Amino acid sequence: MKALVIGGGIAGPVTALALRKAGIESVVFEAYDSTADGVGGVLSVAPNGLAALRIVGLDSGFGDPVRTMVMSDSRGRELGRVEGDPSRVVWREDLYRRLRDLATAQGIKVEHGKRLVDVETRNDGVTAIFADGSTESGDLLVGADGIRSTVRTLIDPQAPAPEYTGLLGFGSYARESGVQGDPETMYFVFGSSFLGYWAEPDGTVAWFNNLAVPEPMTAAEIAAVPHETWLARLREAYGDDMPARKLLAHSDTVIGAGPLEIMPSVPNWHRDRMVLVGDSAHAPSASSGQGVSLAAESAVQLARCLRDLRDVPTAFATYERLRRPRVEGIAARAARTNSNKRGIGPITRLLMPLVMKTVGKRAFTRDQNYRIDWDAQVSR
Numbered sequence: 271m272k273a274l275v276i277g278g279g280i281a282g283p284v285t286a287l288a289l290r291k292a293g294i295e296s297v298v299f300e301a302y303d304s305t306a307d308g309v310g311g312v313l314s315v316a317p318n319g320l321a322a323l324r325i326v327g328l329d330s331g332f333g334d335p336v337r338t339m340v341m342s343d344s345r346g347r348e349l350g351r352v353e354g355d356p357s358r359v360v361w362r363e364d365l366y367r368r369l370r371d372l373a374t375a376q377g378i379k380v381e382h383g384k385r386l387v388d389v390e391t392r393n394d395g396v397t398a399i400f401a402d403g404s405t406e407s408g409d410l411l412v413g414a415d416g417i418r419s420t421v422r423t424l425i426d427p428q429a430p431a432p433e434y435t436g437l438l439g440f441g442s443y444a445r446e447s448g449v450q451g452d453p454e455t456m457y458f459v460f461g462s463s464f465l466g467y468w469a470e471p472d473g474t475v476a477w478f479n480n481l482a483v484p485e486p487m488t489a490a491e492i493a494a495v496p497h498e499t500w501l502a503r504l505r506e507a508y509g510d511d512m513p514a515r516k517l518l519a520h521s522d523t524v525i526g527a528g529p530l531e532i533m534p535s536v537p538n539w540h541r542d543r544m545v546l547v548g549d550s551a552h553a554p555s556a557s558s559g560q561g562v563s564l565a566a567e568s569a570v571q572l573a574r575c576l577r578d579l580r581d582v583p584t585a586f587a588t589y590e591r592l593r594r595p596r597v598e599g600i601a602a603r604a605a606r607t608n609s610n611k612r613g614i615g616p617i618t619r620l621l622m623p624l625v626m627k628t629v630g631k632r633a634f635t636r637d638q639n640y641r642i643d644w645d646a647q648v649s650r
Contacts, residue, residue, distance in 0.1 A: 271576070272408040274299065274398050276386050277415035279306060280362070281548030281565040283369040285414050286378045287326035288573035291644075297406065298373070299384035299398065301415070305370065310362030311441060311527050312478070314456075317355035318640040319563025322570050325644050328372055333360030336468065337454045339634075344461025344511035352634050356454070357559075359468070365562070386420050391542040410543045410582050412572070414565075417531060419550030426538040432531040434486040435555055435605075439527035440500065441478035447520035449475050449513040461511035463504075477517045480530060480557075481507055492526025500524045530555050532605060535598060540586035547572055552597035558604035560637060564597050570642050578648040588650055600637055 271294045275282050278300030286296040315323070320330045335356040341349040373380065385401040389411060397407045413421025417432045451457055451469035459465045467477040481504060492500070501524055508514040532555035539546045548565030555561075571592050575585040 271410070271580075272296065274396065274406055274408040274411045276398070276411065276413050276421050277419075277548075277550075278302075278370075278380055278382070279414070279416060280366060280369065280562055281414035281416075281550075281569060282412075283366075283373045283378070283380075284323070284326055284566050285412055285547050285569040285572065286373055287328075287369070287376065288569045289412075289576070290376055290378060291326060292573040292577035294573070294576060296378060296412075297408075298378065298380040299386065299400070299406070300380060300382045301385040303383040305382070306366050307363055310366075311525065312359060312476070313362050313365070313562055314559050315358045315360060315365070315566075316560055316563040317357060317638045319560070319566045320355075320358060321641050322563065322566035325570050325642065326372075326566075327376070328368060330358060332364060332368060333358035335454055336456045338452070339456045339458065341458045341460065344459055344508075344514070346512065349460070352638075354635065354638060357456075357638075359456075386415070386424075389421075389424050389544060391544065396543040410545065410576075413544065413546045413550045414548050414569075415550055417533060417549040417553045419546065421544060422536065422546055422550050425541040425544050425546065426536075429536055429538065430534045432533050432553060435530040435532055435557075436482055436484065437480040437530040438483045438487060438492065439478065439480055439530055439556065440492075440504065440524050441476070441527060442521045442524045443470075444475045444477060444517040444520040445473075447475055447513075447516045449516050451475065459511070459514065461514065462509055463507045463511075463514075465508070465511075465514045465517070467513070467517060475517060477514075477521075478527070479504065479514070486529040486531075487526075489526055489528035492528065495526075497523045500526070527556075530557065532601060539590045539594070540583075543582055545572065545586045545589070552593070552601065554597065554601035554604045557607040558600050560600050560604075564600065567640070567642060568593050568597070570644065574642070574644065574646075574648050579650065584650060588648060592648075596640070 273296040275286050275296050275298045278298050282298045289296045337356045339352045387401050388399040390397040396411045422429045456468045465479040505518045533553040539551050547568045572589045575589040579585040
């Protein structure tokens with residue numbers, strides 16, 4: 271069996287590695303002419319995602335460990351705390367490079383400059399047609415091509431597009447701000463606007479936040495606005511909120527991460543010999559902290575289904591059955607978090623400590639404790 275994997279970012283190589291472990295040959299096709307070195311910011315890989323990555327051969331010795339997550343309000347009142355197996359905070363380019371090197375070491379071919387434009391399907395296979403006029407045939411095609419997936423629209427021309435959450439992402443570093451923190455703890459502050467931060471071993475504090483902006487802006491459009499303008503706007507949005515006020519006062523630059531987007535429920539994850547994994551099927555927005563982790567899980571589950579069921583349509587249907595409830599539950603919780611990030615009203619402010627310490631903590635812990643048993647047999 272041969273798989274054509276469309277998308278060479280994070281989900282594509284993980285899918286190819288999982289398929290190889292299942293005994294399925296694959297080729298990865300990337301639309302861009304060059305590798306993605308230097309592209310993207312910082313992301314978090316949760317314990318469940320690290321477990322999925324270990325299945326495909328990537329150990330967790332990358333990035334910085336985060337063992338505790340503390341939620342508080344802008345007055346310093348703790349709303350909730352989660353402790354357990356560590357997550358890893360890593361630059362996207364570092365994770366991308368490690369996956370690319372691992373795929374290369376295992377003999378997985380990655381072709382660049384291959385932008386998919388169409389697909390021809392048969393009862394026993396599929397042919398990918400690329401913008402340069404070339405074609406490639408295989409037994410199945412996997413769309414790991416992100417939130418603006420071409421494969422998704424080929425499966426279903428009426429498929430929904432990603433939705434803007436009303437938030438733009440920013441981040442930077444503050445030095446000599448007076449804000450203290452444990453280097454292995456991530457802090458989330460829900461005040462006038464949302465802010466997250468963690469302390470580096472040298473005392474520098476890395477922070478990221480979400481600013482409510484009615485209309486979306488691309489990362490390029492954000493970058494065209496002077497740093498001073500964005501910092502002034504952020505300082506105004508946070509007012510006297512702590513520790514945001516201190517962190518922003520001691521930051522000279524700001525990096526725009528672009529709009530926070532979320533995928534609504536995608537009705538059709540597969541058709542004929544085509545199937546979706548990762549953000550192309552289920553992008554839960556950055557507020558979930560689970561984007562990369564869910565993509566890795568889906569890659570592993572798809573490979574298990576193809577390994578054990580062999581019949582491609584049956585494997586696709588079983589894969590969706592295993593994945594859809596989990597990813598849509600996480601996306602729904604992320605959507606509620608997005609709402610809180612846009613500002614907390616007085617009633618929510620009163621109820622939030624109870625919600626964080628009970629329902630929120632249980633769901634968060636359950637999501638992170640999820641593990642896939644690679645050796646277990648998949649049944650229909």
